[in-house]
Amino acid sequence: MGERTETGVVVVGTGFSGLGMAIQLRREGRDDFVVLEKAGEVGGTWRDNTYPGCACDIQSHMYSFSFEQNPHWSRSFSPQPEIFEYLRGVASGYGLYRFIRFGQEMTGARWDADEQRWHVTTARGDEFVARHLVCGVGALHIPRIPQLPGIERFQGAAFHSAEWDHDYDLRGKRVAVIGTGASAIQFVPAIADEVERLHVFQRTPPWVMPKPDHTMPSWARRLFARVPLAQRLYRDLLYWMLELRAVGFNGDPRIMRFAQKIARRNIEKSVADPDLRAKLTPDYVLGCKRVLVSNDYYPALARPDVEVVTDGVAEVTETGIVDKAGVRRDVDVIIYGTGFRVTDAFDELDIVGAQGAHLGRQWSAQGMQTHLGITVSGYPNLFFLLGPNTGLGHNSVVFMIEQQIRYIADAIRYAERHGADAIEVRPDTQAQFNADLQRKLANGIWTRGGCTSWYLDSQGVNRTIWPGFTWRYWMRTRKLDPSDFRLSRRAAARPEPTTRPRTGSSAA
Numbered sequence: 291m292g293e294r295t296e297t298g299v300v301v302v303g304t305g306f307s308g309l310g311m312a313i314q315l316r317r318e319g320r321d322d323f324v325v326l327e328k329a330g331e332v333g334g335t336w337r338d339n340t341y342p343g344c345a346c347d348i349q350s351h352m353y354s355f356s357f358e359q360n361p362h363w364s365r366s367f368s369p370q371p372e373i374f375e376y377l378r379g380v381a382s383g384y385g386l387y388r389f390i391r392f393g394q395e396m397t398g399a400r401w402d403a404d405e406q407r408w409h410v411t412t413a414r415g416d417e418f419v420a421r422h423l424v425c426g427v428g429a430l431h432i433p434r435i436p437q438l439p440g441i442e443r444f445q446g447a448a449f450h451s452a453e454w455d456h457d458y459d460l461r462g463k464r465v466a467v468i469g470t471g472a473s474a475i476q477f478v479p480a481i482a483d484e485v486e487r488l489h490v491f492q493r494t495p496p497w498v499m500p501k502p503d504h505t506m507p508s509w510a511r512r513l514f515a516r517v518p519l520a521q522r523l524y525r526d527l528l529y530w531m532l533e534l535r536a537v538g539f540n541g542d543p544r545i546m547r548f549a550q551k552i553a554r555r556n557i558e559k560s561v562a563d564p565d566l567r568a569k570l571t572p573d574y575v576l577g578c579k580r581v582l583v584s585n586d587y588y589p590a591l592a593r594p595d596v597e598v599v600t601d602g603v604a605e606v607t608e609t610g611i612v613d614k615a616g617v618r619r620d621v622d623v624i625i626y627g628t629g630f631r632v633t634d635a636f637d638e639l640d641i642v643g644a645q646g647a648h649l650g651r652q653w654s655a656q657g658m659q660t661h662l663g664i665t666v667s668g669y670p671n672l673f674f675l676l677g678p679n680t681g682l683g684h685n686s687v688v689f690m691i692e693q694q695i696r697y698i699a700d701a702i703r704y705a706e707r708h709g710a711d712a713i714e715v716r717p718d719t720q721a722q723f724n725a726d727l728q729r730k731l732a733n734g735i736w737t738r739g740g741c742t743s744w745y746l747d748s749q750g751v752n753r754t755i756w757p758g759f760t761w762r763y764w765m766r767t768r769k770l771d772p773s774d775f776r777l778s779r780r781a782a783a784r785p786e787p788t789t790r791p792r793t794g795s796s797a798a
Contacts, residue, residue, distance in 0.1 A: 292415035295391075298322030299702070300410050300420040302396050305334020307426030307675035307691050309377060310355065312386045314695040318703070324418060325386065326410070328395035332381045334428060336373045341454040341473060343480030344370035347501075347583050351521065352528045352686045355380065359521050361514030367503045367583075391418075398640030399423055401670060406711035406780045408671065421711065422702055425639070426675040432631040436468060440606040447623040451477060452630070462486050463622040466611055468603070470496055474627030475582050479590035488596045489619050491603060491611070495569065497553045497576040501583035535684035536759050550576040560588035569598050580683060643669040644714070658753040659724045661715040661774065662767060664694055665701070670712035670778070673698045679727055680763070681754045689760050697767040704770055710777035719774040730757040 298320065301311045304327040315323050331337055346353050350368040354360055358380055364372060381387055395413040402409055408423040433450040441448070449455045451473040465485045467474055470492045482488055514521035537545055553576055561567045570591065572579075591598055601613040610620035641649040647668055653659070660666050663680035664673050675698075680690050705713040731752045747753045756763055 292417060294417045294419065295324060296419045297324050298420060299324075299422045299424060300408065300418050301325045301424045301426060302410075303327065303334060303426035303428065303675075304329075304332035304377075304381065304390060305336070305426065305428055306355075306377070306688050307428060307694075308334070308424075309381055309384075309386060310688075310691050310695045311424050311426055311675060311698065312389060313355075313357075313380075313384050314699045316384060316386075318699055321389070323389060323420075325390045326394040326396055326412065326418065327390055327392050328413075330392050331378070332386075332390065333374050333377045335452075336370055336377060339370060339452050339454075339473070340456070341451045341477045341480075343476035344473070345476060346370075346373060347472065348532070348686045349528050351525050352532065353688055355688060356525070356692060358383070359514075359518065359525070361511055361518075361521055363506055363511075365503060365505055367501065396427075396639070398642070399672075400642045401644050401672075403644055404780065406670070406778070422671045422673070424673045424675065424698060425677075427639070428676050433626070434628045434631045435626055436603075436628055438468070438603050438606050438611075441624075443608050444606050444624065445608045446621060448626070449623075450626040450628070458623065460485050460623070464610075464620060465489070466491060466619065466621040466624045467627050468624060469493070469627035469629065471627055471629045472580060472582055473629065475584045475587040477625070477627065478596075479584070479586040482590040482593055482596055486595070487621075488593075489599055489611070489621065490591065490596065491599045491613075492569070493600075493602065494579070495572045496579060496582045497550070497572050498556060498582045498584050498587055499549070499553050500556050501585045503585065529685070529689070532685040533759055533761065546576050549581075557588055561592045563592065566592065566598060569600050577683065641669065641672070643672070657747055657749060657751055659720060661720045661723050662694075662697070662763075663756075664697060664767075665715040665720075665775075667715050667717040667720045670714040671705075673701070678753045679731075680756050682760065683755055685760050690756070690763060693764050693767040697770065700770040701775070704772065704775075705777060708777055709779065711780050712778045713775050714778070715775055727757065728752075731755070 299315060299322065301308050301315075301323060302325075304325060308325055308327070309332060312323070312325050329337060346367050349366050350360070350363040350373070351366075354376065360376055381390070393414065394416065397411050397413050399408050399410045406421070408420050410418040410420065410423060412418070433452045435450055447455060447458050449458075460481055461484045463485050464487045465481065466489045467478060468491045470490060474490070475496065475498060478488070478490060514524070554571065557567055557570055561570060570588065590596060599613055601615040601617070604612045604614045604616070606624070607618070610618060611624070612618045639650055643649060643666075645668060649666065649669060658678035660674060660677050660679070663677035664675075666672060666674070675691055675694050676687060680694070681687060682690065701713055705711075728751065734752070734755070734757050
């Protein structure tokens with residue numbers, strides 16, 4: 291037997307997206323919502339990623355809610371424990387815990403055209419029925435684990451960076467790291483001192499810029515605590531400094547050439563061996579893949595007990611890895627720094643829309659398409675946070691989230707004000723948005739930079755990045771355009787909840 295809960299809005303996830311949406315709903319005076327969370331605590335990716343050295347690569351004074359500034363960040367780029375603690379503090383401070391249902395992983399959602407409501411199912415066997423469904427699950431939550439030949443024979447330990455095994459003692463161990471993405475460049479330096487030997491298997495080298503990180507001086511923290519306007523001004527300065535980077539990403543090669551010189555000097559300063567330098571220097575334009583920041587990654591790779599392997603993995607044996615040049619390396623543990631399933635992350639969602647269409651299969655066949663990364667034609671009252679093409683390569687995604695939660699609240703309010711049960715983006719509006727979007731992306735560095743990245747789907751189309759300035763996204767979302775949507779009502783009205791969620795029992 292599973293429980294059935296009826297409410298007004300179901301929000302999925304408790305990272306920055308889900309918590310932000312819950313806060314916006316509370317600000318609207320609503321308490322007719324629940325937040326579903328698969329884990330036992332809030333935090334999303336900042337709860338799950340606990341690998342050594344985990345930290346943000348955007349300054350924390352920008353990578354936080356504008357309406358909930360924290361004057362106490364210890365560093366410019368704060369480590370994971372501080373960000374996790376910040377999110378828990380936000381959830382507690384806004385009284386959100388009473389709305390969160392922990393241990394409830396969404397397994398599917400079905401739109402009932404007669405009721406004009408979403409029926410959301412969970413792994414526990416419970417059902418949540420709501421007028422509106424907001425998915426804040428994000429794309430960086432499903433680890434990408436490569437299918438290495440023979441990995442099932444390996445007798446040692448193996449785990450992904452997002453599922454770090456803290457019970458496994460790395461001291462004195464021979465370690466193989468597969469992948470050199472954003473997580474690897476943080477944990478490789480953090481573990482290099484304690485392992486006996488480290489083999490880093492690199493397929494494509496990343497561009498790594500120096501990280502302008504520093505301890506936040508005590509006087510600045512005191513000032514920010516006493517004079518919030520000072521922190522607001524500092525945040526605004528950071529925003530516009532980061533925003534300027536969008537010019538290079540969107541087609542001005544002079545900026546990228548200048549930045550590339552800085553990245554090359556970063557290699558030359560830390561790596562004396564010319565062969566290793568050659569291995570670590572990308573052959574594509576900076577920005578084509580995610581630009582990383584670190585001050586200790588290259589020095590770690592230059593250590594005598596660290597080896598960078600560029601010959602790929604031929605097979606995994608019981609005791610180690612054989613590369614494609616035939617060289618065998620015995621290791622005790624394999625750590626995957628291979629990132630996440632991004633462009634197909636939403637395929638896991640079993641969401642069925644108004645005409646019986648399955649969103650995952652539809653996106654798999656046609657590519658992910660939305661309007662503003664938020665709404666999808668054919669799926670009334672369904673909203674995404676950080677959906678397709680709203681990721682960033684140059685600024686803070688929390689800025690994008692704040693625009694989206696306000697836009698969703700406006701959409702819900704607009705439908706209710708007009709007595710509608712459902713609001714759905716028009717197909718022609720969505721088609722025009724995507725045509726404009728892909729035209730802009732075609733001129734961007736992600737398409738013309740000479741690489742293949744996780745920004746692109748299996749058809750080579752960028753379904754991840756917002757092309758251009760974030761202030762343009764703010765302009766597009768600051769006011770709902772009624773002509774973009776169509777409203778509908780049920781054929782026969784029936785009672786529905788308008789206040790607190792009701793819970794009862796039903797057959798599972």
